[in-house]
Amino acid sequence: MTASLPKLYLNLYWHMHQPDYRDITSGEYVLPWTYLHAIKDYTDMAYHLESNPGARVSFNFVPVLLDQLEDYVEQFDSGNIRDPLLALLAKDDMKSLTQDERCLILHSCFKGHHEKMLAPFEHYQCLYNMYVKLEPHGKSMFNYLSGQYMADLLVWYHLAWTGESVRRNSPEVQALMNKGSQFTPEDRQTLFKLIATLMRDLIPRYRALESAGQIEISTTPHYHPILPLLLDFRSTRDAMPYAPLPHYQHYPHGKQRARLHIEEAQVSHQRRFGKPANGMWPAEGAVSHDALLLLAEHGVSWAATGEGVLANSLYKSFDRSELPPRHEYLYKPYRVGNAEHQILCFFRDDHLSDKIGFEYANQHADNAVADFIGSLEAIYAQNNGEQSPVVSVILDGENAWEYYPYNGYYFLSQLYTALSQHEHIVMLTPSELAERSLHGSLPLGELPAVAAGSWVYGSFSTWIGSADKNRGWDLLCAAKEVFDIVIQQGLLTEKEIQAASRQLAICEGSDWFWWLGDYNSALSVSSFDQLFRQNLANLYSLLKHPAPGNLGLAISSGATDSTAANAGTMRRGQAAESTT
Structure with missing residues (x-):
């Protein structure tokens, strides 16, 4: 019996997320x-x-x-x-x-x-x-x-x-x-x-x-926080060495909060899907070495992030002056860990992911699918038929489609058909790929050190490091200090503590910081700025503590004429090389 020829294994992974739009004081949804x-x-x-x-x-909910x-x-x-x-x-x-x-x-x-x-x-x-x-x-x-x-x-x-x-x-x-x-x-x-x-x-x-075995569903720490920033603001400087940080040196008791988000996510997943999730997409693909180990400690077997994080991590791990061609290092999962805990990490192909998110909407479905398949065939050919590359294409699964004709109907229909019928391409879920990699039938890299970063530019620039984003963190840190003091005083009932903890978790979500910035439209910034400050005010109310007056002041104004792609709902993994 002859050995089967190598294949290209595709990890196509859609991320689904919306922040909590509910106002606890009124019980109403602020946005639809x-x-x-x-x-x-x-x-x-x-x-x-x-x-x-x-x-x-695979889908991440x-x-x-x-x-x-x-x-x-x-x-x-x-x-x-x-x-x-x-x-x-x-x-x-x-x-x-x-x-x-x-x-x-x-x-x-x-x-x-x-x-x-x-x-x-x-x-x-x-x-x-x-x-x-x-x-x-x-x-x-x-x-x-x-x-x-x-x-x-x-x-x-x-x-x-x-x-x-x-x-x-x-x-x-x-x-x-x-x-x-x-x-x-x-x-x-x-x-x-x-x-x-x-x-x-x-x-x-x-x-x-x-x-039916057709998809895998993964999860994210419950309220979508940037785990590495909860653990250590200084992780920002792995990718942004000179970034200004918030006045607060760290997020108070951040590791405890990070653990809570992870644990609650697994409880949620168990209840809704009948089993714990094998994998997690960390919010915004934001990882650090400590954050990945924390996931591993909670039984998470795989995670995923952006290509820029891998490049920075290879520099950090092996003291390289330059990297080899990307096809030699990108198309495989990497093992991260120590003697006690290990986790596999997939790194997305930013170019292919961004093509779906930002470029194919402007092309005829036939041409877009042909380009995507052609790109995968080129990756396959680069391996000279001797290896089986694992290509991870990971992106937002909801916000791109309104920019496509017919909500992406023809593109997705033709894409799935072309991929499932291709002689060299095999579509598998992350857990299936992880198992094959660990058993030696697919390539597996080792990553001694992980540079902290996200799927956007390989850094945390979308969430920290500018005056308005840092101010948002300072407001949150101040509220967290009050939360800790009130809880220690023992003046709240168990039900009141649970309500306050949930409200704090909402405030810890990444979305509020995403929207603070002049690369977003003023209208969108205003909506999320107000909702973030209202959420903080609601937290103080639940803690029975007066809210500081500065919560009445806008944090960010946004751009008066934003030209951000996809109205700010999505960002590229890498800066666009051209505007064409």
Whole structure:
């Protein structure tokens, strides 16, 4: 029996995450992005795997996202809808809208990529044109925008945010889109009930895909914190030697908090998917040597991060003046650890990952898929048929698709078909690849030292090191000090301690720091800046301690005319080489 020829093993890994948009003081959702991405991207991504049984990929679901998905299902079941925009979709009488409700509809229902999500729909574009004509008139425009206008706008916004798979398979959606205007309360109830069904089915669909062996589901420390920064602010300087740091020297008792996020993530995963997760995508792919060892201590067998982290780690580990060609070091997992704890780490191919995230949306699906397959074939050829490269393509699985025609329907369908039928390419999950590497059938590197960094530029520059981001950390550190003092005083009940700890965990999430910066639009920065400070204020309230006055001051202003790719929701692993 002859030995089989080497293959190229593809680790295609989609990351799903939304921060907690709930305000504990009101119980309401401040922003609607969780349920909108659920009915568009999470539904479509499940559909493409269900439609392509030969494809094998992995998904990372952050527990705080799953918390919110389950919370929406509970809202539908109870009838107590606490998302203002979703509640308006089901409101019976659109003639009795308050001024605030009208403003919420207008400020919300044109958000999306206009070229791909608004312009293709004639009736939706007409509603937008009317708004553009009237908007300069200020509040007097409401004299012309009737309750029927608001009803139609709500329906079209939610139709635009439904997945392409839903549009193609739901008679209800097709009927509404064909009708186009003059939507009745019954029409809106039909759409509302469809959204409820989509969200109830979502987690079970992914659970079924994993049970069938088609996907692996991993997790992230519960509220998506930057683990290395909780452990040590100074890890920033591995990749940014001269970066200014917050006034606080460290995050108070950060290791204890890091452990809690990891432990809660595994509890979440066990409850939802019936077993602990084998692997974790650390929030933002942010790793350090200590952070990886902490994951290993909690039984995590593999993690993943960006290509830049590997390059910096090779320099650090082997005192190199330069690296060999990237195909000689990138396409394999690496073992990290000590005598007690070990973990395998995958490093993504930034070029291929960023092509999906930023470039292929502007290409015909045939050309984009051909380019991706051609890139993999080139990697395979570089190994002269003697080795089996392991190529990790890891990226955001939700925010890219609104920039693609038809929500990426044709690209993903053709990509999965081409990959699953290719003679040299084998799609496997990280756990399968890790097992084969440890048993010697696939390459495995050793990494004595890990340079701290993330999947964005191999550094933490997106979350720390500038005046506004550092100020955000100082506000959080000050709140954490108060948290520690109040807990030590023993004045709170166990239930109150749990509520305060959960609120602190929300504040520790990475997203607040991501949005603080002049590379993001002023509107987006303002939304997340306000929500972060409100979350901190809520923490002080739960601790029964007065909030400092500086929480009333904006941390960051953002850019007045941001040209950031994908509206700031995604960033490249490496700086773009050109604008073409």
